[in-house]
Amino acid sequence: MSETAFSTSAPATGPDPQTLAEATVQAMYPRDNASQALGMKILDIAPGRARMSMLVRSDMLNGHATCHGGFIFALADSCFAFACNSRNLNTVASGCSIDYLAPALRNDVLTADAQERSLAGRTGVYDITVSNQDGKLIALFRGKSYRIKGEVISGLYPAP
Numbered sequence: 001m002s003e004t005a006f007s008t009s010a011p012a013t014g015p016d017p018q019t020l021a022e023a024t025v026q027a028m029y030p031r032d033n034a035s036q037a038l039g040m041k042i043l044d045i046a047p048g049r050a051r052m053s054m055l056v057r058s059d060m061l062n063g064h065a066t067c068h069g070g071f072i073f074a075l076a077d078s079c080f081a082f083a084c085n086s087r088n089l090n091t092v093a094s095g096c097s098i099d100y101l102a103p104a105l106r107n108d109v110l111t112a113d114a115q116e117r118s119l120a121g122r123t124g125v126y127d128i129t130v131s132n133q134d135g136k137l138i139a140l141f142r143g144k145s146y147r148i149k150g151e152v153i154s155g156l157y158p159a160p
Contacts, residue, residue, distance in 0.1 A: 017047040021086040025050075027153045028085060035078045038071065042082065048116030048126075050082035056108045067104035076128040076141035079112035083126055084145040085152050094123070094146040100139050109133040112141075122147040 015023065025045045029035070035052075038060075044051040054075045062068040076098060084091040104110055111131050118125040128141040 017087070020088050021045045021047050024086055024088050024152045025082060028082065032078070032081075034074070038074060040075060040078055043111070045082060045086060047086050048083055048119065048124075050079045050086065050114045051111065052079045052082070053109055053111045056104050056106055056110060058106055061106055064103075065106070067106075067108070067110075069098070069100055072100065072104060072110065072130055072139050073098050073141070075110055075112045076114075076130050076139060077143070079114040079128050080126050080141065080143035080145075083114035083116060083128075084124055084143070088152050089147050090150040090152060091124070091145045091147045093143055095144040096141065098139055098141045102136055102138050104130075104132060104138050110138060114143075 022045055025042055029042060038054055039057070040052050040054045042050065042052050052075060054071070056067045056071070060067050060071045073096075077093070077096060080093065080096070109132065111133075112128050113131075114126050114128040116124060116126055124145040126143045126145065128143065129137060130139040130141065131137050
């Protein structure tokens with residue numbers, strides 16, 4: 001993600017899509033107490049895409065000494081949220097599913113990679129992969145989004 005801050009001197013038609021995605025993250029992440037509390041970091045953002053990481057801490061382990069599935073789900077869900085809000089249009093989840101493929105262990109660094117598969121009208125479909133630091137696939141998550149009223153950053157440009 002670029003370190004360049006969003007400029008409010010963008011043309012009336014709005015900023016370019018990449019600048020808009022970066023500005024949206026800069027607005028959303030500071031308000032996302034859940035992602036911050038879990039130590040999630042945003043690695044990359046683009047229109048319809050996001051990449052985040054999270055270290056598996058000892059307080060995230062279940063009774064089998066593996067990462068509790070809820071924390072893996074939370075990482076994938078946060079990544080989904082940043083991807084589907086990257087166009088500055090308030091968007092929420094209408095449904096999600098996850099398949100756990102392998103356990104994550106203490107001190108693993110999990111990376112979630114979200115990619116928009118479909119966007120039509122108010123709805124979208126996003127696939128998120130979660131892998132560990134060795135590239136081993138841990139989970140597959142599919143999120144369905146629904147655009148609601150409003151913008152992440154109000155007043156940038158008229159919503160379509």
